[in-house]
Amino acid sequence: xxxxAKDLAAMIPPSxxxxxxxxxxxxxxxxxxxxxxxxxxxxxxxxxGAIVDDHSPVVACDHYHRMPQDVAS
Numbered sequence: 001x002x003x004x005a006k007d008l009a010a011m012i013p014p015s016x017x018x019x020x021x022x023x024x025x026x027x028x029x030x031x032x033x034x035x036x037x038x039x040x041x042x043x044x045x046x047x048x049g050a051i052v053d054d055h056s057p058v059v060a061c062d063h064y065h066r067m068p069q070d071v072a073s
Contacts, residue, residue, distance in 0.1 A: 025057065030064035 003011075025041045044050055045057050063070055 025060070027061050027063040029058060029060040029062045031058050033064065 025039055030036060031038065031042060038046075041057070048054065051057070
């Protein structure tokens with residue numbers, strides 16, 4: 001089934017509230033900067049084989065350094 005954005009919007013009740021969330025680990029990066037220490041997820045991700053293809057979450061999407069650009073309008 002294919003719906004247009006307008007069709008989908010019409011299906012959402014007016015009382016519907018959309019919520020979104022993220023976590024520092026998912027977006028910040030900057031593991032060793034400004035006193036940030038490793039979180040439990042950082043320790044887990046550093047274990048060989050814990051992450052598929054040994055990808056590293058250390059930088060993430062680098063929101064820590066890109067915040068001004070990320071929130072600019």
